[in-house]
Amino acid sequence: MKNIFISDIAAHEGEEIILRGWVRHIRHSGKLLFINLRDGTGELQCVAFAPELGEEAFETAKKLTLESSVIIAGTPKPHQKQAGKFELSVKTITPIQIAQDYPIGKKEHGPDFLLSNRHLWIRSSKQWAILRIRHTVYYAICDYLNENHFFRFDSPILTPNACEGTTTLFEVDYFDEGKAYLSQSGQLYLETGIMSLGRVYDFGPVFRAERSKTRKHLTEFWMMDAEAAFVEHDENMQIQEGLIRYVIRRVLKDCAAELAILERNVENLKAADAPFGRMSHREAVEFLRSKGSEIDNGSDLGAADELMLTQDSPVPIFIDRWPKDIKAFYMKRAPEDPNLVLGNDLIAPEGYGEIIGGSQREDDHDLLQQRMEAEKMSLDEYQWFLDLRKYGSVPHSGFGIGFERLVSWMGGVAHIRETIPFPRMIYRIYP
RNA sequence: UCCGGAAUAGCUCAGCGGUAGAGCGGGUGGCUGUUAACCACUAGGCCGGGGGUUCGAAUCCCUCUUCCGGAGCCA
Numbered sequence: 452m453k454n455i456f457i458s459d460i461a462a463h464e465g466e467e468i469i470l471r472g473w474v475r476h477i478r479h480s481g482k483l484l485f486i487n488l489r490d491g492t493g494e495l496q497c498v499a500f501a502p503e504l505g506e507e508a509f510e511t512a513k514k515l516t517l518e519s520s521v522i523i524a525g526t527p528k529p530h531q532k533q534a535g536k537f538e539l540s541v542k543t544i545t546p547i548q549i550a551q552d553y554p555i556g557k558k559e560h561g562p563d564f565l566l567s568n569r570h571l572w573i574r575s576s577k578q579w580a581i582l583r584i585r586h587t588v589y590y591a592i593c594d595y596l597n598e599n600h601f602f603r604f605d606s607p608i609l610t611p612n613a614c615e616g617t618t619t620l621f622e623v624d625y626f627d628e629g630k631a632y633l634s635q636s637g638q639l640y641l642e643t644g645i646m647s648l649g650r651v652y653d654f655g656p657v658f659r660a661e662r663s664k665t666r667k668h669l670t671e672f673w674m675m676d677a678e679a680a681f682v683e684h685d686e687n688m689q690i691q692e693g694l695i696r697y698v699i700r701r702v703l704k705d706c707a708a709e710l711a712i713l714e715r716n717v718e719n720l721k722a723a724d725a726p727f728g729r730m731s732h733r734e735a736v737e738f739l740r741s742k743g744s745e746i747d748n749g750s751d752l753g754a755a756d757e758l759m760l761t762q763d764s765p766v767p768i769f770i771d772r773w774p775k776d777i778k779a780f781y782m783k784r785a786p787e788d789p790n791l792v793l794g795n796d797l798i799a800p801e802g803y804g805e806i807i808g809g810s811q812r813e814d815d816h817d818l819l820q821q822r823m824e825a826e827k828m829s830l831d832e833y834q835w836f837l838d839l840r841k842y843g844s845v846p847h848s849g850f851g852i853g854f855e856r857l858v859s860w861m862g863g864v865a866h867i868r869e870t871i872p873f874p875r876m877i878y879r880i881y882p
Numbered sequence: 883u884c885c886g887g888a889a890u891a892g893c894u895c896a897g898c899g900g901u902a903g904a905g906c907g908g909g910u911g912g913c914u915g916u917u918a919a920c921c922a923c924u925a926g927g928c929c930g931g932g933g934g935u936u937c938g939a940a941u942c943c944c945u946c947u948u949c950c951g952g953a954g955c956c957a
Binding site: 476479484485487501531532533554558560561562663666668674751753754804807852857867 | 892
């Protein structure tokens with residue numbers, strides 16, 4: 452008899468096979484016993500009939516509890532009640548370990564309880580589905596970039612100083628070198644990589660010590676930064692749009708079952724795979740003011756503004772040409788107006804907010820140095836960054852994706868804390 | 883950090899001045915098609931901590947703690 456995975460069950464109809472997994476659900480009715488078994492690849496109903504199993508084995512099987520681990524041998528057959536599905540006609544049941552009082556029941560639980568039991572919560576079907584979508588989004592991003600001549604270039608997590616100088620960083624003691632900081636973005640390091648590899652990306656955890664307390668923020672989250680030589684502002688946005696639409700198509704193709712478990716509205720996802728909206732920051736401000744927002748020309752968009760902008764749009768919207776004063780020092784000035792920069796945000800529809808921030812970078816040594824001096828940055832600490840503009844500088848652009856926000860949007864997940872195995876938030880570090 | 887809300891059985895909640903409740907989960911028994919199964923019985927409580935008001939407080943007041951939602955910051 453062969454060990455098989457539940458996802459491969461259809462290929463083994465009528466054969467005697469072995470499944471190994473965990474009891475998601477168990478119930479019995481006189482001489483019949485039903486076990487919903489999950490093995491990581493899927494879930495299958497196993498049906499045991501007392502006279503076939505033997506009375507003693509049947510009594511033992513009845514003692515299985517929620518989440519007990521078990522080996523079940525039997526024969527896959529078409530499900531008697533659900534067309535197109537299979538069930539296992541059970542021959543033997545061998546408990547591996549009987550779980551005691553599994554804390555997560557089939558009824559509803561509160562978020563605090565579930566987060567305290569995150570190590571167990573990840574077994575439940577919605578969490579399983581979200582984690583599988585996370586996996587799919589991850590590889591879709593990598594595949595798209597690999598196909599477009601980007602090379603993986605991992606940036607460091609321990610850094611000597613703040614990448615962008617704006618947000619609060621986590622600080623650690625670093626031997627005799629003083630303080631080191633957990634990276635909030637690998638972007639500046641990526642800019643060095645393009646001078647060697649042409650196009651590069653990194654993908655890893657980044658850290659923000661902000662006391663953010665919303666459904667869109669984590670203190671530790673995964674970011675994918677991409678950077679490309681000889682790519683200017685418009686092409687940069689084309690790459691971003693191509694990437695996001697590629698991810699949408701992959702998720703729709705590979706995660707139909709997961710999206711169904713999450714009750715994701717897939718029509719909304721399909722509709723987002725169409726040319727993205729584009730407006731300048733100035734146009735966005737005018738539009739918002741016409742709708743009653745109090746936003747002014749020099750301000751960043753608030754959460755309510757983002758929602759107002761996208762609520763009637765089936766596709767994500769690029770906002771570009773931002774006032775330089777509210778964007779990072781390394782962004783290149785717009786040719787038509789030195790007060791604007793060639794930066795873009797990408798706002799997802801359905802209220803998921805900003806999922807990408809990108810820009811063309813300042814490639815002129817003296818202009819960059821002026822900006823850094825204006826921001827009172829230490830030129831010594833960033834000498835290596837300025838060097839890039841001295842030795843073969845080229846026009847270049849890049850962007851960063853908030854990975855969990857993208858996963859939230861794909862899966863239609865209301866809170867970002869469910870899109871990462873172990874969320875880190877201001878008031879939670881366990882488990 | 884600011885503005886709201888909440889804390890009662892293992893879990894989710896009701897009770898809102900007068901003997902501590904339900905559903906689920908646990909235990910025992912029943913049932914050949916269940917899938918949040920069903921039926922019967924059963925065990926289970928410092929009503930978040932501290933202080934007040936009152937003849938009497940889970941309930942009203944003050945305070946602390948913890949959590950949730952939102953804002954700001956950002957991805």
